[in-house]
Amino acid sequence: MVDNVYLLIFYGVVLLLVLVASFLLFYIKNQSVVWKQKRQFQESQIAQQKELLNAVIDSQEVERKRIGQDLHDEIGGTLSAIKLMLNSLRNQLSTDQEEVMSEAKQLIDKMIVDVRHISHDLSPPGLAVFGLFTTIEAFVTLINNTGEIKISIEQEEDIEEVELPEKTALALFRVLTQLVDNTIKHANATEIAISFKKDDDLQINYQDNGKGFDLAVLEKRGGIGMQNIQSRLQMVNAVYKIDTEIGKGFRLAVSCPLSSEN
The missing domain is CATH 1.10.287 (Helix Hairpins)
Structure with a gap:
């Protein structure tokens, strides 16, 4: 039992x-x-x-x-x-x-x-014909001729061979011109450096020697210019990183896919 x-x-x-x-x-x-x-x-x-x-x-x-x-x-x-x-x-x-x-x-x-x-x-009339890099060079020459700020470009010798979809080229052109405009208006900078490098993706680095910003405040404030930049980069599936501190300038690193599938 x-x-x-x-x-x-x-x-x-x-x-x-x-x-x-x-x-x-x-x-x-x-x-x-x-x-x-x-x-x-x-x-x-x-x-x-x-x-x-x-x-x-x-x-x-x-x-x-x-x-x-x-x-x-x-x-x-x-x-x-x-x-x-x-x-x-x-x-x-x-x-x-x-x-x-x-x-x-x-x-x-x-x-x-x-x-x-x-x-x-x-x-930009030359973008479709000459591509992003030549058009940016022409834009930089135009800004340098004003004497307001000095912009330098560094790029690999074969960078012109990189073929970008028209929408991607236009988006990156708008991003770079907006960055230059932001620097001139807000950063009190004397120099801007832009570099292009081809790896698995297109690597773009933008940097100025301006007064810099508090990144937390910049992200919270979110001006229209920065919103446009972020929206255009997201549209072409680009990965980006902002690096800025008060007194240490502004830097944006972009990695943009070369595929036409955006």
Whole structure:
């Protein structure tokens, strides 16, 4: 009789362990399914956000191109016509009037150059033909000629052979020009260094010798310029790292895939 009681207790404990084990297996399996569904939902959300971001940036680029062409063709053409009209009046003016005319012509010349620079920035004409690196060199030359800041470029000899998808090249061009603009406006820097290196990915390093920022404050504040930079890098699946401290300048390291699948 006692043996039967122990046997029943033994079987009861075994059954309880089996039930507990079964419950744990069911719970783990259920949690695995829940986490898988949650991950799929998050991935779907990220994909939708990326598609939306692509659509927004594409529409911005279309509008930039339209405005750039209008500035170059209409405003630039009108200013050139006014300059020709002033030239035709030069011989009919007195000395004082000619001095005023000369000043007016200088202002028009400056406006023509400014309009050309703005239109090229809105829609870089050489990007599709000459590629990212040549277009950036032209942009850097333009900035260096202003005397506001010194920009140097370091790149491997065969970097021009790197073929980037048009969207990737445009995104990186926008990122670099935005960085230069941020440095000039906010960093009180005298020098900027940009380097390009081809590894498994395209490695880009941007660095200035400006006043630097508190990274935590920079990330919290999140100005429109930095948001645009981060959005464009995410759009082309680029990995990036910001390194900055007060008094130690600003650095951005970018690793951008060379694949056309963005």
